Amino acid sequence: MTREQLIQQIKIKKSFLCVGLDTDINLIPEFLLDFEDPVLEFNKRIIDATHDLCVAYKPNSAFYESRGIAGWQSLIGTSNYIPKTCLGIIDAKRGDIGNTSTMYAKAFFDHSSSGMSFDAITIAPYMGSDSVKPFLAFDDKWVILLALTSNEGGKDFQFIETEKGRLFENVIQKANSWAGNDRMMYVVGATRAEEFLAIRKYAPDHFLLVPGVGAQGGSLQEVCKYGLSKSCGLLINSSRSIIFASSGHDFAERAREEAKKLQSEMEVLLEGIGLLN
Numbered sequence: 001m002t003r004e005q006l007i008q009q010i011k012i013k014k015s016f017l018c019v020g021l022d023t024d025i026n027l028i029p030e031f032l033l034d035f036e037d038p039v040l041e042f043n044k045r046i047i048d049a050t051h052d053l054c055v056a057y058k059p060n061s062a063f064y065e066s067r068g069i070a071g072w073q074s075l076i077g078t079s080n081y082i083p084k085t086c087l088g089i090i091d092a093k094r095g096d097i098g099n100t101s102t103m104y105a106k107a108f109f110d111h112s113s114s115g116m117s118f119d120a121i122t123i124a125p126y127m128g129s130d131s132v133k134p135f136l137a138f139d140d141k142w143v144i145l146l147a148l149t150s151n152e153g154g155k156d157f158q159f160i161e162t163e164k165g166r167l168f169e170n171v172i173q174k175a176n177s178w179a180g181n182d183r184m185m186y187v188v189g190a191t192r193a194e195e196f197l198a199i200r201k202y203a204p205d206h207f208l209l210v211p212g213v214g215a216q217g218g219s220l221q222e223v224c225k226y227g228l229s230k231s232c233g234l235l236i237n238s239s240r241s242i243i244f245a246s247s248g249h250d251f252a253e254r255a256r257e258e259a260k261k262l263q264s265e266m267e268v269l270l271e272g273i274g275l276l277n
Helices: 003-013 030-034 038-050 068-081 098-109 152-156 167-175 190-202 220-227 251-272
Strands: 017-021 056-059 087-094 120-123 142-148 184-188 208-210 234-238
Touching: 003 251, 017 038, 017 087, 017 251, 030 038, 038 068, 038 251, 056 068, 056 234, 087 098, 087 142, 098 120, 142 167, 142 190, 167 184, 167 190, 184 190, 190 208, 190 220, 208 220, 220 234, 220 251, 234 251
Parallel strands: 017 056, 017 234, 056 087, 087 120, 120 142, 142 184, 184 208, 208 234
Antiparallel strands: none
């Protein structure tokens, strides 16, 4: 999915919601365990119930890798079930160099190699350009670079002061030379809302993937106050508060209700910046 196609989907759906598929087999409704692939069945029903309300899905690979072969099969099935009208993001947080990064890229981008063809992947930037560029070698694929995370330990390194600003600001400045806003996004935690002004100084019209709204306590209104750009420029991820809204047979319907609440708020915010006119 290109940047233009993503913006078009935002306008059509009046939404910049990303649904996180952090599907823990221990938390899905018990009746699904009778299916051959309970996790895939859960994800399919969530996608069926919400695809018109969101513009992206983001499986976190850890929830699948931890289950070995069965988990990989669920992830492959999920990747192929995500509609073409939604950006498929694999939250894998890879970050290695040379041939290793190339193989990671093939794993998540090359359908002929792995059976998966996600549109985007999250990458840790600590090893620099040669850990990122192999992913950018795949046409029309996005890199979503970790910039400013909301976890407590993020303060250990991300706020270190340098001659060019704080370390997370250095990361964005440097990464901007590797790809433009049509191939590069940044992860910025929702609980760092006050820092979006600093982020926008260096990435004024890049898309930012923003986890932490919902169960983690991030405020949609605060994020949008500081982070919205003229072309939206935000993908707000919500996982647990949507997909685990119910543990019963009505889990998909309840997930839709929660997604609809966020989509309705987003529609008002998009009207406010004139993107829907």
